Structures are given as structure tokens and as C-alpha cells.
Amino acid sequence: MSQATHDLDHRSRAWYVDKVVQVLVFAGGISAIVFILGIFFFIFREGLGFLLGPFEFREVFGSIAWRPTSREPTYGALALIAGTVSVTGLAMLVSVPFSLGAAIFIGEFATGKTRETLKILIELLAAVPSVVWGFIGLSIMNPLIIRTFDVPVGLGVLNSGFILGLMAAPIMTTIAEDALKAVPNGYREAAEAMGATKWQVIWKVVLPAGKNGLMAAVLLGVGRGFGETMAVLMATGHAINIPTSVFDSVVAITATIAAELGESAVGSDHYQALFTLGILLFLMTFVINLAADLAVRGVRRKS
Amino acid sequence: MRFQATALNQRNRRIQQAVRTLFGLMTLLLIVPVVIILAVLVYNWAPAISLEFLTAAPVDQGRAGGIFPAILGTVWLVAVALLASVPLGVAAAVYLSEYAPENWFTRLINLAIINLAGVPSIVHALFGVGAFVVFAGMGKSILAAGLTLAIMTLPVVIVATKEALQAVPQAFRVACWNMGATRWQTVSKVVLPNSISGILTGVILVVSRAAGETAPIMFTGAVAFLPFLPQSVMDPTMAMAYHLFYISTAATGVPDEIRYGTALVLITMVLLMNAASIAFRAHLRGKKKW
Numbered sequence: 001m002s003q004a005t006h007d008l009d010h011r012s013r014a015w016y017v018d019k020v021v022q023v024l025v026f027a028g029g030i031s032a033i034v035f036i037l038g039i040f041f042f043i044f045r046e047g048l049g050f051l052l053g054p055f056e057f058r059e060v061f062g063s064i065a066w067r068p069t070s071r072e073p074t075y076g077a078l079a080l081i082a083g084t085v086s087v088t089g090l091a092m093l094v095s096v097p098f099s100l101g102a103a104i105f106i107g108e109f110a111t112g113k114t115r116e117t118l119k120i121l122i123e124l125l126a127a128v129p130s131v132v133w134g135f136i137g138l139s140i141m142n143p144l145i146i147r148t149f150d151v152p153v154g155l156g157v158l159n160s161g162f163i164l165g166l167m168a169a170p171i172m173t174t175i176a177e178d179a180l181k182a183v184p185n186g187y188r189e190a191a192e193a194m195g196a197t198k199w200q201v202i203w204k205v206v207l208p209a210g211k212n213g214l215m216a217a218v219l220l221g222v223g224r225g226f227g228e229t230m231a232v233l234m235a236t237g238h239a240i241n242i243p244t245s246v247f248d249s250v251v252a253i254t255a256t257i258a259a260e261l262g263e264s265a266v267g268s269d270h271y272q273a274l275f276t277l278g279i280l281l282f283l284m285t286f287v288i289n290l291a292a293d294l295a296v297r298g299v300r301r302k303s
Numbered sequence: 304m305r306f307q308a309t310a311l312n313q314r315n316r317r318i319q320q321a322v323r324t325l326f327g328l329m330t331l332l333l334i335v336p337v338v339i340i341l342a343v344l345v346y347n348w349a350p351a352i353s354l355e356f357l358t359a360a361p362v363d364q365g366r367a368g369g370i371f372p373a374i375l376g377t378v379w380l381v382a383v384a385l386l387a388s389v390p391l392g393v394a395a396a397v398y399l400s401e402y403a404p405e406n407w408f409t410r411l412i413n414l415a416i417i418n419l420a421g422v423p424s425i426v427h428a429l430f431g432v433g434a435f436v437v438f439a440g441m442g443k444s445i446l447a448a449g450l451t452l453a454i455m456t457l458p459v460v461i462v463a464t465k466e467a468l469q470a471v472p473q474a475f476r477v478a479c480w481n482m483g484a485t486r487w488q489t490v491s492k493v494v495l496p497n498s499i500s501g502i503l504t505g506v507i508l509v510v511s512r513a514a515g516e517t518a519p520i521m522f523t524g525a526v527a528f529l530p531f532l533p534q535s536v537m538d539p540t541m542a543m544a545y546h547l548f549y550i551s552t553a554a555t556g557v558p559d560e561i562r563y564g565t566a567l568v569l570i571t572m573v574l575l576m577n578a579a580s581i582a583f584r585a586h587l588r589g590k591k592k593w
Contacts, residue, residue: 014485014487014488015485017485017487018485018486018487018488021486021487021490022402022486022487024394025394025395025397025398025401025402026398026402027394028390028391028392028393028394028395028397028398029394029395029398029399029402029403029412030412031391031394031395031457032395032412032415032416032419032457032458032461033411033412033415035415035419035454035457036415036418036419036422038430038434039422039426039427039430042429042430042433042434042438043426043429043430043433045433045438046429046432046433046437097329098329098332098333099333101325101326101329101330102326102329102330102333104326105323105326105327105329105330106330109323109326109327110327118330118334120581121334121338122333122334123577123581124574124577124578124581125333125334125337127511127512127515127573127574127577128337128515128570128573128574129514129515129516129517129544129569129570129573130424130515130516130517130518131515131517131544131545131547131548131569132515132547132566132569132570132573134548134551135547135551135562135566136340138551138552139551139562139563139566140340140343166333166336166337169333170333173333197315197316197318197319198319198323199315199318199319199322199323200315200319220421223421224421226423227421227422227423227424227425227426228423229423229424229425229517229518230424230517230518230548234548234551234552254423254425254518257425257428257429258425258428258518258521261428261429261432261522262521262522266437274429275429275433278425278426278429281423281425281426282422282423282426285418285421285422285423285426286418286421288421289417289418289421290414290418293414293417
């Protein structure tokens with residue numbers, strides 16, 4: 001009797017190891033959720049004092065006076081927001097058409113070796129560190145803009161927008177190309193069988209079918225632009241200013257945090273205000289990522 | 304009767320040719336400026352890099368001397384980041400690929416990974432300051448900066464590992480289960496050995512990413528100058544990316560050879576790592592047995 005139950009009892013050492021490992025990998029599995037919540041918790045924890053204290057909605061979003069270190073500090077973040085929006089806007093203006101064009105060329109026109117080579121080059125471009133892009137903006141683009149356009153300062157919306165465009169383009173290209181790849185080949189074949197040229201297939205079939213994925217690619221590019229720090233810090237000129245021309249120096253939200261966190265005392269209003277900017281950034285990118293995810297899911301459900 | 308292209312056929316073909324050329328040019332315009340910039344950097348400033356530049360300590364706030372402590376610091380930071388993010392990321396990928404049921408919770412995990420990958424680097428820095436430097440009391444140290452980098456690179460490890468695990472055919476697992484093996488025996492004896500090189504590709508990618516990051520380390524562990532080399536993970540350190548930022552913005556009168564030389568060494572480190580990862584991946588794809 002006891003022999004029989006023992007035979008059916010498969011709880012050997014391996015069984016226990018399996019159970020322990022299952023718990024361990026589950027802990028790893030939820031780590032991403034833990035960290036997202038952790039980031040949320042810790043930046044709120046450090047920024048809460050400002051949100052409950054000196055924070056005034058009308059001042060932060062309605063004034064350009066960002067003077068956290070003056071005797072009567074004011075925290076108008078309008079110039080910061082305007083800087084981030086203008087730089088990202090210019091970057092997208094340049095890089096969205098080029099990225100989508102490149103994605104279509106690589107995904108639909110190019111074949112064989114050409115295609116592989118282009119993909120590898122794009123991947124390598126995406127790997128250039130942002131501080132190197134900032135360095136390029138500072139040391140190469142800056143004198144180039146001064147000479148070409150005969151302006152006193154070459155650091156500003158134009159410089160950082162261009163740099164940011166070059167940075168965001170490889171990522172957008174890769175994601176957009178994935179979106180085109182997700183369009184089933186049967187769609188293309190059906191259209192080609194009707195006698196459509198390659199371009200007609202792309203224009204009438206592939207692009208409409210993949211448009212959600214392409215939108216996600218653009219959204220992720222915008223998210224990347226909002227969040228970029230070092231390149232924007234080094235190439236915008238870092239001057240508080242609502243830009244009226246592309247040559248104006250501006251200041252970005254991310255760059256302000258990077259430039260000022262080191263000088264602010266832990267726990268001071270200034271320090272907490274910078275964390276509040278971090279909350280703003282975190283929420284903005286959170287919304288963008290969610291929207292992109294929803295867009296991609298829309299494609300999957302249909303096909 | 305011979306086939307004759309109609310006017311409409313010819314027009315369509317012309318449009319197609321024009322579009323193809325236009326998009327091809329757009330692709331080139333994305334790539335060529337960057338390649339030119341990098342080529343000019345290499346051509347003009349490669350002579351600035353000497354053995355002495357790589358092995359000497361900086362002198363006079365970086366205005367002379369070499370960059371050895373910064374290179375060493377980057378190695379420290381990347382090592383700490385890898386030690387933390389690789390085990391965790393591989394565990395997460397094993398869970399998602401081998402254990403997770405298809406339900407809302409798994410979708411939530413995937414959404415969290417996507418979001419973690421999209422969090423701006425400066426927000427990671429704020430988290431590092433709040434959680435590691437202040438709350439955990441690590442101070443500005445290699446440990447705090449390395450852990451911040453680890454969390455930032457975690458999504459890369461997870462995604463790359465998951466892809467490698469899913470490339471192992473389902474039949475391998477089924478065969479193993481049929482022998483009476485537990486899930487973990489299947490994973491450890493069959494799935495992981497068959498995907499280890501794919502995981503390695505992801506790890507190399509993480510090294511290159513972590514080595515190039517500046518924002519997450521600038522408040523958590525990187526300092527502009529240190530009179531000694533770091534002795535333990537509780538010391539702050541110099542780092543390549545932060546050093547480049549410092550000598551090209553805050554410091555004045557740094558000679559061009561040193562600024563460009565530092566930039567070139569950093570680019571070379573990062574791009575070589577990336578190229579190695581890509582080559583490794585291509586090699587694996589060619590070698591696949593199934």
C-alpha cells in the first residue's frame with residue numbers, strides 16, 4: 001500500500017527544483033512591472049513636496065520665468081515645454097518622411113544584399129550614443145550653421161532638431177519596416193495578380209493595411225524625441241526662450257533636469273521641482289507608448 | 304501579335320521608377336550624412352589616439368594626458384549593469400517564453416517592458432537618484448550607477464533573450480517532456496543550451512548600450528575627476544560618456560585632439576560592440592541546424 005502511493009508520488013528532488021525555479025522565473029517575469037511602479041513611486045516620492053507646496057498650475061504652465069535659484073523662486077516651465085516641442089517638432093518634420101520613405105524602400109523595393117546592408121547600416125546608426133550626437137552638434141554642426149547662415153550662434157532649434165531627427169530616424173525606420181513586414185504577403189500577391197505595379201501595390205494595399213503600425217513608429221519617434229537628453233542639452237544652446245526662429249537657442253525639459261539636478265540640494269524646492277518635471281516627462285512618454293501599443297494591437301487584430 | 308505596352312502601362316512604370324528612385328535617395332540621405340561625419344572624424348582625428356592616450360591618466364582637468372580612468376570606469380559600470388540585468392532579464396524571458404499563460408497578466412508584463420524601454424534616460428537617472436543614491440543610501444557610487452543602467456537595459460535583455468528562446472523549435476521541448484522531464488529540466492538541458500548564442504548576441508548589444516549612456520550615470524555615480532582609481536563598487540568613478548560630456552561642455556581650454564580623440568574612442572567602442580553583435584547574429588543564422 002505504502003509502496004503504491006510512493007510510486008504515484010512524483011515529488012522527487014527534480015519536482016521540487018522545478019517548483020522553486022518556477023517561483024524564481026516568475027519573480028523575474030514581474031520585474032518589469034515592479035520597476036515601472038518603482039520609477040513611478042520614487043519620482044513621485046521625491047517630487048511630491050513640490051506638487052503639494054509651491055506648485056501652481058498657472059505659474060508652471062503659463063509663465064516662462066524658470067528661476068528656481070533666485071531669492072523669490074518662480075517655476076514657469078512654459079519655455080521648457082516650448083523648447084522640447086519645437087525641437088521635437090522640427091526633428092519629426094525632417095525625419096518622419098525620410099524614415100517612412102526609407103522603410104518602404106528597404107521593406108518593399110530593395111532585395112538581397114542591398115537590403116541586408118541597408119538594414120545593418122540603419123541598425124548601426126541607431127547605436128551611436130546620444131552624447132556623441134551632442135558632441136557632433138556642438139563641434140561640427142555649430143560652426144557649420146554659423147558659417148552657412150551667417151548667424152552669431154549655431155546652437156538652437158535648427159541644430160538640435162537636425163541632430164534629433166538623425167537620431168530618431170533609424171528607430172522609426174526599423175519599426176516602420178517591421179509594420180510593413182506584418183502585412184500578409186497574400187495581400188501583395190492578390191494585388192499583383194490583378195496586374196498592379198509594385199508602387200500601386202504599396203500605395204493602395206500595403207500602406208493602408210500597415211498604417212496603424214506606421215503610426216506607432218511615428219509615435220515612438222516622438223516619444224524618443226521628448227525623452228532625449230544629452231544631445232538636446234548640448235545642441236540647443238540651453239537658453240530660456242520661446243523660439244521665434246529656427247536659429248533661436250532654447251531649453252528642453254530633459255536638458256533642464258540634466259543641467260540643474262547636480263546643483264540642487266537634495267530635498268530642496270528646486271530639487272523637488274526637477275522631479276516634478278520628471279513626472280511630467282514620465283507621464284508623457286507613458287501615454288505615447290500606450291497609444292503606440294494600442295495602434296499596433298489594432299493591426300494584429302485585423303490581420 | 305507582339306505584346307505592346309499601352310500608354311497607361313508606360314505611365315505606371317515611369318511612376319514606379321520615379322518613386323523607387325525617390326525612396327532610395329531618401330534612404331541614402333539618412334545614412335550618408337552620418338557616414339560622412341564619422342569618416343571625417345576618423346580621418347582627421349585617428350592620429351590623436353595613441354597608446355599613451357589610452358593608458359595615461361588625465362592631467363589638469365582633462366586638458367592633457369589620457370583617458371585610462373574613464374575607460375576603466377566604463378568597464379566597471381558595464382560589468383555591474385550586466386551582473387544585475389542579465390540574470391534578471393533571462394529569468395523574465397524564460398518566464399514569458401516557457402511558463403507564462405496567455406492572459407491579461409502576461410499582456411500587462413509585456414506592456415510594462417515596452418514602457419520601461421520607452422522611459423527617457425533622464426527619468427531613469429531621477430529614479431536612480433531617488434531609489435539608490437538617496438533611499439538605499441548607496442551615495443554616488445559605481446553600484447548605484449550600474450544598477451540604474453541595469454534597469455534601463457533590462458528590456459533589451461528580455462526582448463533579445465525571448466527571441467532566442469522562441470527560435471528553439473517546439474518539437475525539442477515536446478520530445479523532452481515525453482521523456483518525463485520537468486519543465487525546468489527541459490529549459491535547462493534543452494532550451495537554454497540551444498539558445499545560448501542568441502542570448503549572447505543580446506548581451507553584447509547591452510554592453511554597447513550601457514557603455515554609451517550618459518544621463519543615467521551623471522548623478523548616480525559618474526564624476527568629472529577622481530584622483531584615484533575606484534577600489535570598490537561603493538566608489539564613484541569616471542566614465543567615457545560622461546568624460547566626453549564634461550570636456551566638451553563644462554571644461555574650458557581642452558585641446559581639440561583630446562576632445563575628438565575621446566569622442567572617437569567612445570564611438571569605436573560602441574560601434575565595434577554593435578558590429579560584433581550583428582556579425583555574430585548573421586553567423587548564427589547561417590549555422591542553424593533546424
